[in-house]
Every structure is written in structure tokens, then in C-alpha cells.
Amino acid sequence: MWRMARPRKPLLSRDRIVEVAGELVDAEGLDAVSTRRLAAALGVSGPSLYNHFRTKDAILEAVADAVSARVDLSMFDEPADGAAPDWRGALHAWAHSYRDALADHPNIVPVLARGPGRRPAGLRLADAVFGAMTAAGWPPAHATRIGALMRYFILGSAVASFARGFVDDETVYDPADYPHLGQAHLLADRRHEVDEGAFETGLTALLDGLTLQYETLNHPPPHP
Amino acid sequence: MWRMARPRKPLLSRDRIVEVAGELVDAEGLDAVSTRRLAAALGVSGPSLYNHFRTKDAILEAVADAVSARVDLSMFDEPADGAAPDWRGALHAWAHSYRDALADHPNIVPVLARGPGRRPAGLRLADAVFGAMTAAGWPPAHATRIGALMRYFILGSAVASFARGFVDDETVYDPADYPHLGQAHLLADRRHEVDEGAFETGLTALLDGLTLQYETLNHPPPHP
DNA sequence: ACCTGAACACCGTTCAAGT
DNA sequence: ACCTGAACACCGTTCAAGT
Numbered sequence: 401m402w403r404m405a406r407p408r409k410p411l412l413s414r415d416r417i418v419e420v421a422g423e424l425v426d427a428e429g430l431d432a433v434s435t436r437r438l439a440a441a442l443g444v445s446g447p448s449l450y451n452h453f454r455t456k457d458a459i460l461e462a463v464a465d466a467v468s469a470r471v472d473l474s475m476f477d478e479p480a481d482g483a484a485p486d487w488r489g490a491l492h493a494w495a496h497s498y499r500d501a502l503a504d505h506p507n508i509v510p511v512l513a514r515g516p517g518r519r520p521a522g523l524r525l526a527d528a529v530f531g532a533m534t535a536a537g538w539p540p541a542h543a544t545r546i547g548a549l550m551r552y553f554i555l556g557s558a559v560a561s562f563a564r565g566f567v568d569d570e571t572v573y574d575p576a577d578y579p580h581l582g583q584a585h586l587l588a589d590r591r592h593e594v595d596e597g598a599f600e601t602g603l604t605a606l607l608d609g610l611t612l613q614y615e616t617l618n619h620p621p622p623h624p
Numbered sequence: 625m626w627r628m629a630r631p632r633k634p635l636l637s638r639d640r641i642v643e644v645a646g647e648l649v650d651a652e653g654l655d656a657v658s659t660r661r662l663a664a665a666l667g668v669s670g671p672s673l674y675n676h677f678r679t680k681d682a683i684l685e686a687v688a689d690a691v692s693a694r695v696d697l698s699m700f701d702e703p704a705d706g707a708a709p710d711w712r713g714a715l716h717a718w719a720h721s722y723r724d725a726l727a728d729h730p731n732i733v734p735v736l737a738r739g740p741g742r743r744p745a746g747l748r749l750a751d752a753v754f755g756a757m758t759a760a761g762w763p764p765a766h767a768t769r770i771g772a773l774m775r776y777f778i779l780g781s782a783v784a785s786f787a788r789g790f791v792d793d794e795t796v797y798d799p800a801d802y803p804h805l806g807q808a809h810l811l812a813d814r815r816h817e818v819d820e821g822a823f824e825t826g827l828t829a830l831l832d833g834l835t836l837q838y839e840t841l842n843h844p845p846p847h848p
Numbered sequence: 849a850c851c852t853g854a855a856c857a858c859c860g861t862t863c864a865a866g867t
Numbered sequence: 868a869c870c871t872g873a874a875c876a877c878c879g880t881t882c883a884a885g886t
Contacts, residue, residue, distance in 0.1 A: 410850060435879060447880075448851055456879065510734055515789015523802050526790075531804040542825075544811075544818060548786030549777075549826030556780020562772030565739015566750075578747050580755040587768075594768060601766075601837075602773030608836050609829025634869060659860060671861075672870055680860065 411444055414452050418462045425463060425507045433460070461519055464511040467504075468521035472497040476532035487536035487614075488607050491546075494529070495554055495603050502558035509558045537618070546610065553606060557599050563591035635668055638676050642686045649687060649731045657684070685743055688735040691728075692745035696721040700756035711760035711838075712831050715770075718753070719778055719827050726782035733782045761842065770834065777830060781823050787815035 420441050424433050435456050436446040453459045475490040502509055516522030526547055533543035568588035573581040587594055644665050648657050659680050660670040677683045699714040726733050740746030750771055757767035792812035797805045811818055 412850080434877080436877085445852055447853085447882090450880070451850055510783075513784040515785070517789065517791055518793075518796050520801070523797070523805060523808075526808075527802040527805045534804065541821075544786075545822040545825045548818060548822030549781075549829070551784050551786055551789075552780035552822070552826060553773075553777050554780070555784035556776035556778070557773075559734075559783055560737040560775055560779035561739070562768075562775055565741065565775075567741055572742050573747070577744070578751040580758065581747060581751045584747075584750070594772060597765075598769040598772030598776070601769045602776060602830065605773070605831075605833025605837065606826065606829050607833070609832035612832050613825075613829065636869080658858080660858085668869095669871055671863090671872085674861070675869055 412442060412448060412452055414462070417442065417449060417452055417459060418466060421459050422463045422466060422505070422508070425460075426505055429507050430460070430510065460508070460511050461517070464508050465519040465521045467501055467508055467512065468516075468519065468525055470501045471521075471525055473525065473528040476528045478535060485532065485536045487533060487538070488611060490532055491529075491550065491610075492603065492607060495550060498525075498554050499557060499599060502554070506558060506561075509555065513555050513559050538614070539617075542613075542617075549606070553602060557595065557602075561591070561595050562598060563587040563594040636666060636672060636676055638686070641666065641673060641676055641683060642690060645683050646687045646690060646729070646732070649684075650729055653731045654684070654734065684732070684735050685741070688732050689743040689745045691725055691732055691736065692740075692743065692749055694725045695745075695749060697749065697752040700752045702759060709756065709760045711757060711762070712835060714756055715753075715774065715834075716827065716831060719774060722749075722778050723781060723823060726778070730782060730785075733779065737779050737783050762838070763841075766837075766841075773830070777826060781819065781826075785815070785819050786822060787811040787818040 417438070421433060421438055424438060424441060433456075435449055438459070439446045439449055442448075449456070449459070453462070472494065475493045479485055502512070512522070516526055529547045529550065530540075530543050533546050534540055538546065566584050566587045568585055570585045573584050575582060578584075641662070645657060645662055648662060648665060657680075659673055662683070663670045663673055666672075673680075673683070677686070696718065699717045703709055726736070736746070740750055753771045753774065754764075754767050757770050758764055762770065790808045790811045792809055794809045797808050799806060802808075
């Protein structure tokens, strides 16, 4: 009782900062997050944040990693019964889980696209894919490429949405300039439909193509 | 001779602004482009730019469109001899031309990823792909999806480079945390190799998968 | 240890003024 | 028409000061 210094608990924590920053990113976009605005939302002054994170960018990295952490990786666990791993099915389920996580937080995707860097959840994800593909019989060089190309497609689908890319303004699509874009302004209404259809079509094509490569790898065609 | 007002020609033009802005983006990245820095590189003061572009963002859009404009679209021209169009070969050649253009100017890719919007070259590109796919016999809904999924993959490969995403620091990859990432720090040395290999592997898989879909579309399997 | 206000060196953009 | 300097409302980050 003879010491009353600093009795009140800290106002801030890394977790609370990341949580509120994530909400701000979701609600108003990446550009809306300034240290002052974020601090105000947390009820403190701007420089306080620097007691918990070295830079503003480190906060955004943490927000991005929290999204990565929500991607399901359990489909990459080795089958308990010693059965052959279903790499195709696992890749399909994982791709959808990944895309769903990104679709819930589209505004942070550009940060995620910079790569795993030093983010634990991002690294865990890359590790799981690589491990599962080699376990399924893909040579290491192929497993690396599969991790990379799935990343291109999944991140690309989130960062480069097709439907969102067209403006909802008929006058932009002059038939003289763009003879086949007559319906493009309608894309805005059907964003989700179009992007989800394209994602599933592309993912199926990708996995079909990889299955072909897997087969010729394990059963090389006889030379004539 | 009795009027000497405004004899000297304008110091700035839209083209010169876009050219120098592009060089600045390539050399120092998107964040390095401020209106003051760009204006200084052009030998004028900051606000001068607003005589030629409404916002800084409009300048970046113009830089992005200049990159789109360098993508070859000639492979989508209808064959002169009335032969069946080779949609697969055209898609393959186009994808590589697109990727090459992005690889030359990686720093502007995030702006391109926002979509064609109102950018003429971006719209021309979308128009050409859609037109060529419908001409080759794909139903319109499929043609739209193909344009979208190719966009995901190509933009994704440029914005979400695999090799660039890992840091060149062994200590990050603790084998206890990431059992399969032991060689990850070596990716930095082989960036181009890895990303080019993954791009070609993924593109081939994608086109193989689409070919499968095209065949079942034109020769539906007999029901049993 | 953790928060504050003041300060520094920047931003994008507007605007009245000059030619 | 096109460029300028001054100004406004912001930035990210540092730092000495407080508890």
C-alpha cells in the first residue's frame, strides 16, 4: 500500500490496436488509417501507438497476419489412416478458405500481396502447402511452383476483382471503341456472381491442369 | 509584333508529366511520387500539375494505362484465311506479353490491379479478350469468366510475386515453426527463375484445364 | 512503462496573383 | 492559358516531459 505509482492498467495493447485498426481498414479502407485517426478511435493521442509498434506499417502487417491466421490449413494434415493424401482436394478446399478470408477483408489484401515477409501466419501457410505437396509426391521444385501459382491466382482474385474493375457508367463503353463491351456496365450489379464463377472456373482449370502434370510425372509416356 | 503576351510555349504537357512520373515510379516506387517531387523533376512547382490533371491519382492512372497500352493484342485478330481461331495459343501469347509488360514496371501494378475503370488501354484489352473468346466459340458467360480468371492469374503473378515475398534472412525460418521452409531464404537469389517457372507452369495448367472444359462443352459426354 | 503535447519535415489541393 | 507562392488541413515520426 505504500506505493501508488502507475496503478491504472495500460490503455493500449497490441491486440486492441490490431483489432481497431482492422475495423477501420474494413470500414473505410487502407488510406483512411492514419496514426492520428486510429489513435482517436482508441481514445489516445497519436504518438501513443509507438509504444506498441515500431511503425504504422507494422500495425498494418499485423492486421494482415490476423487475416492469414483465419485461413484453414487442416486439410493439409496427413491422413491418419495412412491413405494416400488427396492433394487436389486439399488444394481446392484451401483455396476456397483462403479466398473467403480475403473476401471478408478486401481492403487489407494489398498488404498481404506484398508476401509473407516475416508474418508468422503467412509463413505457416506457405509451409503447410509446400509440406503437403511434397508429402503427396510432388518434387520440391514443383511444390514451390504450386505454392507460387496458387498464390498468384488467389491473391489476384482478391486484389484484381474483375467485376469491381468496371465502372457503372454506360457512356464509358462506346461501341465504336469497344465493340464487345456493350454489357460491361452491368457487371457492377453481378459482381459476386461473376467473380465467384470465374474463381471456381479458374480453380478447376488449374487443378485439372496440375492433375495432368502429376500423371505424366508419375507415368511418363513411352517414347515412340 | 504589337503583342508579346505569352510567347514562350508551355513548360508542361500531359505526355511529359506521364513520362517523368513513370520514370519516378519505376526508379523509386509509388510512395516516392509526391506532387512536389514530381513537379521538381519536371522543373516546375507543385501546383502546376493541376493545370494538366485533376488529381495526382489521375496522373498515376495515366501511367498505368501507358503500361496497358504496351500489351500486344494482335494475336486476337481474326485469322485472315477463315481458319478456326486458335484461342489457346492466343491466350498463351497474350498472357506472356501482358506479364512482360508488368514485369518491366512492377511498381505501378497495384494501380493497374484496381481494374480498367475508365482507362482506354485497359478497356481495349478486356474488349479484345472477350471478343476473341466468343469468336472462338465460347459462350459469352464463359468468355467473361475467362477474361476474369486470366486477369487474376496475370495480375496476381505481378502483384503477389512469390520469391519477392520471402525475406533474405535465415533466422526467420525457424525449423521448429516452419518444418518445410528451410530453403526459403534462398528464394531471394532465384526470384526470376522461381516466378517465371511458376507462371509458365500455372499458365499451362490453366490452359490445359480450359481446353478440357472447351471439349466437354462442344462434345458433351453421352449420358450412360 | 506508457501516455502526452509540441515540433519537424513532409503531404494533396485550392486559390489569388502574375504574365 | 499556364505558372507561381502562400495557405489549409492534413500526414508519420521523434522527443522531452509527465506519471
